[in-house]
Amino acid sequence: MRWHILIGGAAIVFGTLTILSGGMVLWGPQAVREGAGDIVLPVLWFNAFSGPAYVAAGVGIVFRRAWAVTLSRVIATAIAIVLGVFVILILAGSAWEARTLVAMVVRLAFWIVAARIASLARNEIAG
Template sequence: MTRIVQRGLGLAAVGFGVLTVISGFSVLFGGADVASLAGNVVAGVLWFNALSGFLYVIAGVCLYRNNPFAFTLAKGLAAAIAVVFVALGWHILEGGAYEARTVAAMTLRLGFWLAIAVYLFRKRHTATRAAP
């Protein structure tokens, strides 16, 4: 059962990464029409999210293949997203323009990678305790 869950999470991470790359780069390079649909874009957050999508794909493949590097990537992604989220919060508190959906998306991203990191931590901890 654990293998099925882990592979499902890996596929979800790959899908999330592909969608993140497509949506991010379409706003960055899609022209004025696409940019106007995006609304009040916070450029640093947009660039971070678009580029981090590639890491989502790598982490998802590692997760699917049960590669131990998946845990390192999940922790790193969660930490990096948290830092960018704090920067977004600072931007908002300073009166900067933003979209509420950006806050929602960052919440989803952080929750997703925290959940995967916790899952992998518990899996690792359980395996270590069970070893003779």
């Protein structure tokens, strides 16, 4: 199986869903925002605007582009930083949702794996 195609396709879907869900909470009906619960705006903005990068990285991974490895690593690093900020806000007493914490951990794990698979796929054709 070509894991890079699977992970790249998943990144494209994940990015598209991230754009849609983040956009709905930011600019959609008030009921959607209320349904989101205790949002943490910096995390929400980051997630909404990282979606296009997810899609771009996914396309690059599918086509084994060298820049996709770098972009995947940058995405993982950015998520780790935002997750760190989120944890600091939690510890400082900000209102938050457990599902946001879980989603950020899942995002981080996904992009760590995606960066590794992108690197391996790129090395297959370079080596």
